Amino acid sequence: MADDLDPxxxxxxxxAAMAACAGTADPAARGRLLAEAGLLGVIAPExxxxxxxxxxxxxxxxxxxGAGLLGYPLIEALLLARHLAPVDPALAGAIVEGRTLASIAxxxxxxxxxxxxLPMGERADPVLVFLRDGGAGLLSRGQGCHALxxxxxxxxxxxxxxxxxxxxxxxxxxxxxVAALRADAALLRAGFIEGAAAQCLALAADYAQERxxxxxxxxxxxxxxxxxxxxxLAVETIRAGxxxxxxxxxxxxxxxxxxVWLCAAQTGPAIAESAIQVFGGMGFTWxxxxxxxxxxxxxQATRGTAIEGIDALAEALLADTENEWYGDLAxxx
Amino acid sequence: MNLYxxxxxxxxxxxGAHAARARxxxxxxxxxxxxxxxxxxxxxxxxxxxxxxxxxxxxGFAGITWPREYEGHGLGPREHLxxxxxxxxxxxxxxxxxxxxxxxxxxxxxxxxxxxxAELLPxxxxxxxxxxxxFSEPGAGSDLVAxxxxxxxxxxxxxxxxxxxxxxxxxxxQRCLLLARTGRAxxxxxxxxxxxxxxxxxxxxxxxxxxxxxxxxxxxxxxxDVIVQDSHMLGAPDEGWNAAARVLSIERATNRMYRSxxxxxxxxxxxxxxxxxxxxLGVLRPYMRQLAQIRVEIEMLKGLVxxxxxxxxxxxxxxxxxSFPKLYWSEAHQRFARIACEIVAQFPxxxxxxxxxxxxxxxxxxxxxxxxxxYAGTTExxxxxxxxxxxxxxxxx
Ligand SMILES: Cc1cc2nc3c(=O)[nH]c(=O)nc-3n(C[C@H](O)[C@H](O)[C@H](O)COP(=O)(O)OP(=O)(O)OC[C@H]3O[C@@H](n4cnc5c(N)ncnc54)[C@H](O)[C@@H]3O)c2cc1C
Numbered sequence: 001m002a003d004d005l006d007p008x009x010x011x012x013x014x015x016a017a018m019a020a021c022a023g024t025a026d027p028a029a030r031g032r033l034l035a036e037a038g039l040l041g042v043i044a045p046e047x048x049x050x051x052x053x054x055x056x057x058x059x060x061x062x063x064x065x066g067a068g069l070l071g072y073p074l075i076e077a078l079l080l081a082r083h084l085a086p087v088d089p090a091l092a093g094a095i096v097e098g099r100t101l102a103s104i105a106x107x108x109x110x111x112x113x114x115x116x117x118l119p120m121g122e123r124a125d126p127v128l129v130f131l132r133d134g135g136a137g138l139l140s141r142g143q144g145c146h147a148l149x150x151x152x153x154x155x156x157x158x159x160x161x162x163x164x165x166x167x168x169x170x171x172x173x174x175x176x177x178v179a180a181l182r183a184d185a186a187l188l189r190a191g192f193i194e195g196a197a198a199q200c201l202a203l204a205a206d207y208a209q210e211r212x213x214x215x216x217x218x219x220x221x222x223x224x225x226x227x228x229x230x231x232x233l234a235v236e237t238i239r240a241g242x243x244x245x246x247x248x249x250x251x252x253x254x255x256x257x258x259x260v261w262l263c264a265a266q267t268g269p270a271i272a273e274s275a276i277q278v279f280g281g282m283g284f285t286w287x288x289x290x291x292x293x294x295x296x297x298x299x300q301a302t303r304g305t306a307i308e309g310i311d312a313l314a315e316a317l318l319a320d321t322e323n324e325w326y327g328d329l330a331x332x333x
Numbered sequence: 334m335n336l337y338x339x340x341x342x343x344x345x346x347x348x349g350a351h352a353a354r355a356r357x358x359x360x361x362x363x364x365x366x367x368x369x370x371x372x373x374x375x376x377x378x379x380x381x382x383x384x385x386x387x388x389x390x391x392x393g394f395a396g397i398t399w400p401r402e403y404e405g406h407g408l409g410p411r412e413h414l415x416x417x418x419x420x421x422x423x424x425x426x427x428x429x430x431x432x433x434x435x436x437x438x439x440x441x442x443x444x445x446x447x448x449x450x451a452e453l454l455p456x457x458x459x460x461x462x463x464x465x466x467x468f469s470e471p472g473a474g475s476d477l478v479a480x481x482x483x484x485x486x487x488x489x490x491x492x493x494x495x496x497x498x499x500x501x502x503x504x505x506x507q508r509c510l511l512l513a514r515t516g517r518a519x520x521x522x523x524x525x526x527x528x529x530x531x532x533x534x535x536x537x538x539x540x541x542x543x544x545x546x547x548x549x550x551x552x553x554x555x556x557x558d559v560i561v562q563d564s565h566m567l568g569a570p571d572e573g574w575n576a577a578a579r580v581l582s583i584e585r586a587t588n589r590m591y592r593s594x595x596x597x598x599x600x601x602x603x604x605x606x607x608x609x610x611x612x613x614l615g616v617l618r619p620y621m622r623q624l625a626q627i628r629v630e631i632e633m634l635k636g637l638v639x640x641x642x643x644x645x646x647x648x649x650x651x652x653x654x655x656s657f658p659k660l661y662w663s664e665a666h667q668r669f670a671r672i673a674c675e676i677v678a679q680f681p682x683x684x685x686x687x688x689x690x691x692x693x694x695x696x697x698x699x700x701x702x703x704x705x706x707x708y709a710g711t712t713e714x715x716x717x718x719x720x721x722x723x724x725x726x727x728x729x730x
Contacts, residue, residue, distance in 0.1 A: 220727075263630070310626065317628055325602070
């Protein structure tokens with residue numbers, strides 16, 4: 001099926017669905033809209049009602065979500081529908097159909113009795129939580145756990161803390177399955193950030209050409225032209241890095257994926273910050289959506305534990321190298 | 334909780350038959366004297382470097398995409414990339430004749446006559462002709478089309494008068510890719526003409542200029558009533574320049590395609606050398622987060638380069654997109670060089686061994702890297718190109 005399809009064919013559908021979602025305040029209704037557009041099951045197996053497509057087909061969907069400030073835990077839905085399908089097909093099917101709003105608590109583990117980074121945690125049921133042994137389990141609402149209001153920055157997809165008082169998660173994924181889920185998550189998050197960052201750049205470039213000061217558009221000034229060029233470079237870098245990671249290069253698919261995720265986590269928010277500067281006072285207003293993009297991208301960086309990722313990469317770099325010229329530098333003689 | 338297994342974040346050696354062959358050849362032919370990751374009391378001579386570069390071509394690793402009839406190897410950009418990954422991984426000296434291979438050659442292929450191709454192209458690959466690039470002038474740097482070097486029609490060909498500057502490698506070159514004009518400086522883009530000037534022609538005068546790294550890497554070149562034939566002209570007036578501009582955009586994107594992999598190997602060298610010594614490891618540790626950041630940037634650079642290779646494969650225009658990898662590479666490499674230089678400055682006093690070698694290399698890289706945001710279009714010019722030609726930002730209401 002993937003052979004005669006092109007991921008870009010999902011772009012228009014995704015954009016339209018995001019626009020429709022923006023028109024309703026009810027997250028459950030958004031879930032139904034996304035499901036009707038066939039977007040929640042793009043990478044889920046056919047057995048649970050999905051399209052069983054490779055992950056690259058989900059990229060246009062998450063990019064559109066990033067650009068469109070989607071208030072729905074889409075990344076979580078895509079991941080859960082795909083990765084829970086073998087162990088809990090009923091739940092995966094309900095997620096694909098938009099009947100169940102499920103989410104993932106991205107940081108902390110259940111044994112610590114509270115977990116964080118849970119997008120739309122006040123609505124989500126069930127919730128996937130990670131376990132200390134590297135696996136993951138499901139918790140349902142009311143079974144000895146409750147969500148506390150957001151402590152994060154995201155207002156479109158507020159994060160919750162989930163407090164576990166005696167709740168025992170139902171083990172569903174082992175460590176290998178969780179690693180696979182996290183690998184997909186890194187790509188989807190990077191795509192989401194690319195969409196959001198590209199949108200911020202587009203807004204800033206438009207504004208700079210409309211707004212006139214000193215008798216000419218802001219975009220006539222080289223400092224702002226160069227700022228926008230740097231932001232364009234940053235967006236292009238994420239785009240190219242994602243294309244490369246999705247192609248799973250023989251020389252290191254894991255590092256390619258990790259790198260684009262870490263790059264997106266850092267440069268994405270910086271592009272939104274830059275756009276706010278270009279907008280001047282207008283950029284600091286609640287009504288201009290740049291701060292919402294900034295918040296969403298910052299939240300992605302937190303959920304994906306980007307700082308831990310950089311430190312893990314540092315560790316790997318320090319441990320040894322595959323370059324035979326530098327495998328062992330204790331010179332002979 | 335460490336969610337990442339460090340072993341999964343490695344880069345295995347590049348796959349592919351060409352890569353494997355290149356890896357073996359380099360391991361066998363890159364002698365200690367030629368290695369750029371060793372401090373040498375007497376650096377490799379020009380003759381040694383030329384011999385190595387000639388052998389590299391004979392083995393199939395230069396002129397990779399050029400047609401076989403001109404001594405090329407007739408392969409595509411993907412194979413070029415595959416081999417360049419290996420070249421990048423090894424501590425190989427930079428090509429003496431990169432202007433010949435990466436600039437003059439592609440322009441000759443695009444606009445040269447059959448006779449020019451047959452004469453000039455093989456000579457580049459066999460290292461008979463080392464080339465230099467005579468574009469910049471004292472009054473024409475970023476604003477290249479302000480150049481004033483004149484080419485006048487005379488009975489027996491063309492008479493050249495003018496001055497070039499920052500001409501890399503001119504004192505060891507046999508040919509100069511010269512950009513001159515047939516009309517007046519006010520004509521700007523009109524009437525520009527390209528020549529392949531023999532450097533031993535009467536009236537060509539070369540003076541070396543010392544650069545910040547202590548090397549004599551670039552020159553001033555004076556042309557005083559130098560006479561060249563029509564057969565030295567590459568393309569017709571205007572045509573040559575238009576072709577050159579197209580080639581330049583491709584070259585900006587693809588020249589020294591090994592850069593990301595070389596960059597990675599420099600980082601790996603630094604870390605490996607520090608690992609070999611307890612005190613150096615102590616110096617290194619606080620910088621690891623910054624270096625991991627650099628490692629991310631190297632990976633992203635590969636993405637930018639490989640995207641353009643794919644574009645070339647599908648026959649798409651590169652146009653202004655070549656500015657992306659140039660800008661990204663030059664600035665990331667400078668960041669790395671600054672950190673590396675700071676690290677080696679804190680090494681214990683040693684005069685030989687891995688620490689002395691890596692210190693010398695990183696200091697060289699630090700100084701050399703300062704030029705990377707200047708040549709081939711400065712950072713500011715790349716940013717101008719992106720603003721104008723990619724973002725299409727308007728200048729007036
Ligand atoms: C190591 C090295 C090797 C070189 N080799 C060659 C060679 O082989 N052949 C050759 O022809 N040339 C060569 N060059 C020259 C190189 O192409 C020029 O140095 C470069 O184009 C910049 O020109 P310039 O030096 O005249 O600087 P200028 O153009 O005078 O620029 C000076 C500064 O002003 C900035 N600037 C200029 N115009 C603008 C603008 N419109 N907006 C904002 N900022 C601006 C520049 O970015 C730069 O920071 C080499 C240079 C170096 C450093």
